[in-house]
Amino acid sequence: xxxxxxxxxxxxxxPGGAQFNDREKIISGIRRGHDIDIMLPPGDDNRFDKxxxxxxxxxxxxxxxxxxxxxxxGPYIYFIHDYSPLCKVRLYYPQQEKCRSCYRRExxxxxxxxxxxxxxxxxxxxxxxxxxxxxxxGMPYMLNPSTIDxxxxxxxxxxxxxxxxxxxxxxxxxxxLFFEWAKAHPGxxxxxxxxxxxxxxxxxxDNINVLRTVHYSxxxxxxxxxxxxxxxxxxxxxxxxxIVEALLAGCKVVTNENVxxxxxxxxxxxxxxxxxxxMEGANGEFWDGVEGxxx
Amino acid sequence: MPKxxxxxxxxxxxxxxxxxxxxxxxxLLPRLADKYGKKNILIFAPVFNNQRIEYWNGMKVLPGPxxxxxxxxxxxxxxxxxxxxxxxxxxxxGLKALPEAAAKDEVVWVQWAPWDYWYLxxxxxxxxxxPVMIVPFTAYGEQKxxxxxxxxxxxxxxxxxxxxxxxxxxxxxxxxxxxxxRFEEDAWNILIVQxxxxxxxxxxxxxxxxxxxxxxxxxxxxxxLHTNVDGREANLAVDISYMGLxxxxxxxxxxxxxxxxxxxxxxxxxxxxxxxxxxxCYEGFGLSxxxxxAVGVPVIGLLEGPMQELVSYGIACPPTHxxxxxxxxxxxxxxxxxxxxxxxLYTDGARKVxxxxxxxxxxxxxxxxxxxxxxKEVHEMRExxxxxxxEPSEELKxxxxxxxxxxxx
Numbered sequence: 170x171x172x173x174x175x176x177x178x179x180x181x182x183x184p185g186g187a188q189f190n191d192r193e194k195i196i197s198g199i200r201r202g203h204d205i206d207i208m209l210p211p212g213d214d215n216r217f218d219k220x221x222x223x224x225x226x227x228x229x230x231x232x233x234x235x236x237x238x239x240x241x242x243g244p245y246i247y248f249i250h251d252y253s254p255l256c257k258v259r260l261y262y263p264q265q266e267k268c269r270s271c272y273r274r275e276x277x278x279x280x281x282x283x284x285x286x287x288x289x290x291x292x293x294x295x296x297x298x299x300x301x302x303x304x305x306x307g308m309p310y311m312l313n314p315s316t317i318d319x320x321x322x323x324x325x326x327x328x329x330x331x332x333x334x335x336x337x338x339x340x341x342x343x344x345x346l347f348f349e350w351a352k353a354h355p356g357x358x359x360x361x362x363x364x365x366x367x368x369x370x371x372x373x374x375d376n377i378n379v380l381r382t383v384h385y386s387x388x389x390x391x392x393x394x395x396x397x398x399x400x401x402x403x404x405x406x407x408x409x410x411x412i413v414e415a416l417l418a419g420c421k422v423v424t425n426e427n428v429x430x431x432x433x434x435x436x437x438x439x440x441x442x443x444x445x446x447x448m449e450g451a452n453g454e455f456w457d458g459v460e461g462x463x464x
Numbered sequence: 465m466p467k468x469x470x471x472x473x474x475x476x477x478x479x480x481x482x483x484x485x486x487x488x489x490x491x492l493l494p495r496l497a498d499k500y501g502k503k504n505i506l507i508f509a510p511v512f513n514n515q516r517i518e519y520w521n522g523m524k525v526l527p528g529p530x531x532x533x534x535x536x537x538x539x540x541x542x543x544x545x546x547x548x549x550x551x552x553x554x555x556x557x558g559l560k561a562l563p564e565a566a567a568k569d570e571v572v573w574v575q576w577a578p579w580d581y582w583y584l585x586x587x588x589x590x591x592x593x594x595p596v597m598i599v600p601f602t603a604y605g606e607q608k609x610x611x612x613x614x615x616x617x618x619x620x621x622x623x624x625x626x627x628x629x630x631x632x633x634x635x636x637x638x639x640x641x642x643x644x645x646r647f648e649e650d651a652w653n654i655l656i657v658q659x660x661x662x663x664x665x666x667x668x669x670x671x672x673x674x675x676x677x678x679x680x681x682x683x684x685x686x687x688x689l690h691t692n693v694d695g696r697e698a699n700l701a702v703d704i705s706y707m708g709l710x711x712x713x714x715x716x717x718x719x720x721x722x723x724x725x726x727x728x729x730x731x732x733x734x735x736x737x738x739x740x741x742x743x744x745c746y747e748g749f750g751l752s753x754x755x756x757x758a759v760g761v762p763v764i765g766l767l768e769g770p771m772q773e774l775v776s777y778g779i780a781c782p783p784t785h786x787x788x789x790x791x792x793x794x795x796x797x798x799x800x801x802x803x804x805x806x807x808x809l810y811t812d813g814a815r816k817v818x819x820x821x822x823x824x825x826x827x828x829x830x831x832x833x834x835x836x837x838x839x840k841e842v843h844e845m846r847e848x849x850x851x852x853x854x855e856p857s858e859e860l861k862x863x864x865x866x867x868x869x870x871x872x873x
Contacts, residue, residue: 257847263854272844324872340853346864403856403864415872422870426863431870439870 170221197452217242247284260341290408291429311458315408324419331358333395338365343402392418475553495832510534536561566594578748579605582793602770624828630758641733646714651686655738660695672802674707781805
């Protein structure tokens with residue numbers, strides 16, 4: 170099939186979890202014989218009626234004209250990575266009562282309803298969307314986990330100590346609760362990978378050692394130096410690849426019910442073989458689902 | 465948009481006052497109340513207001529009886545009542561506290577604004593950047609605001625008409641009103657409904673009528689002046705006398721002008737009795753022009769300004785000079801221009817258009833729908849651009865503290 174793949178950032182070159190996930194899917198799709206054309210912003214609204222289908226991935230930078238053209242042209246799949254376009258604060262979806270009557274429902278519900286298939290990253294991710302758009306609950310959908318590079322993460326059987334957290338200094342990854350946990354465990358040495366968003370005058374607890382940036386290729390080594398991976402967000406995380414990375418690297422994971430990855434039984438079990446099987450099957454299942462609705 | 469927008473209406477005049485601003489409130493506010501709930505519409509109209517909270521059609525009317533814009537009081541009410549939008553009506557160049565509050569993002573300020581300036585000094589242009597949205601009274605005004613380079617200009621929203629009452633009435637049913645106005649069937653009956661203020665150039669209008677009368681001695685003229693004759697800037701009786709129009713001119717009972725004792729229904733009858741309505745000045749809108757159109761009466765107006773957009777049945781008089789003695793200047797049609805306009809209408813008539821075509825767009829229900837769209841747009845814009853990130857729900861916070869431990873195996 171000829172397919173247009175909409176993405177804000179070039180998935181073949183840009184870093185980031187969503188981009189990696191898309192890259193894996195696109196390569197897998199090409200191997201299955203699909204002709205996939207990546208469309209970056211601003212897009213071209215004349216393309217959509219010349220292809221068999223459109224897959225809408227991360228697409229915050231495209232105009233409403235593009236979406237209108239997609240809706241008019243033909244079948245499209247909505248591959249949802251976070252809470253856009255449901256929520257303006259796409260990474261901080263608060264899932265409040267007022268979200269059920271958000272102004273964004275009116276323009277975007279028809280776009281979501283019109284998709285031939287909606288793809289979420291986890292059951293938790295889907296449930297969070299249903300909170301504000303329950304109309305989608307009876308419609309064709311698929312759950313497909315975010316894939317990681319399985320060659321990068323394994324147990325090196327090192328000596329380990331302390332706790333590691335990744336991006337927990339960011340508000341949407343649960344910075345306040347992370348600081349609270351650190352203060353409640355003063356004897357625990359915590360390595361924080363990623364920046365700290367400084368809001369207000371909150372002090373960074375003394376037992377947190379901040380490594381602002383670590384190259385992705387070095388992460389396995391870092392996981393393997395720690396006993397525990399800590400991840401306790403307050404907003405509902407669609408998936409959270411770091412949970413899978415840490416488990417594959419042999420860490421014990423301390424998390425909570427706001428992490429989408431944990432709604433996959435294979436991941437919640439901690440069984441690395443099951444996790445690997447889930448990851449390995451994800452791309453194939455993605456295309457099975459897409460081809461199924463488009464055939 | 466927020467489930468409960470709370471709008472503070474700030475016009476100088478109370479909705480029960482028969483002025484343009486009063487009429488705007490009278491017809492729009494109940495429709496806003498129907499849409500958003502009476503408790504979510506607050507009225508602050510300081511002129512002739514009593515020093516106590518009152519209610520009008522279920523909406524709270526807030527006190528503050530100064531005779532100026534009282535925008536400092538409006539800002540205080542905005543904060544005290546936790547409003548989401550302040551809808552200020554009228555000319556906004558006299559405002560001081562409101563622009564300051566808007567600059568600090570303390571007030572979401574929307575201005576329903578006339579354009580009746582010939583030139584603007586730079587500080588005035590700067591002031592116009594503060595409202596989140598300027599909603600001009602007219603397309604003419606909209607273009608002028610945009611020409612300033614402002615980016616906060618919405619498409620115009622006209623002032624409406626109550627089309628249930630503003631419609632033609634057969635002259636035969638109006639004998640009493642005709643008599644009250646001293647209009648006659650075999651006369652050319654001229655109606656002027658305007659405040660006696662310098663910017664309305666009533667003296668020029670009277671002189672123009674006088675010139676027409678002099679040129680057409682055989683035309684039986686009757687003139688009715690609905691205004692305060694002895695105003696702050698001019699005593700029109702002097703001009704009426706000078707132009708030899710004393711015997712042909714009747715003025716409204718001055719007591720009723722001061723006390724506001726003329727109902728809108730009375731005005732409809734007055735307009736229906738006229739053969740022509742005159743409004744020859746640079747208007748921000750010109751309600752008497754649309755009122756005349758609705759009852760099928762032609763208008764003599766000013767070529768410059770919104771007349772061409774609002775009037776399809778009438779004659780436009782070109783301005784002859786600019787009056788620089790008045791704030792921001794005004795183009796003015798001199799007496800000769802007005803006399804020529806009258807002559808043209810009297811001699812050749814004007815193409816008459818079905819009044820229903822002219823009036824539909826002024827339907828208050830339609831105007832209200834346009835305002836609902838504006839209000840929605842303003843609230844969505846605020847929601848869209850706010851930097852505020854809402855807290856996760858209590859349920860999510862509870863789930864966040866339910867820790868799960870998973871050991872890799």
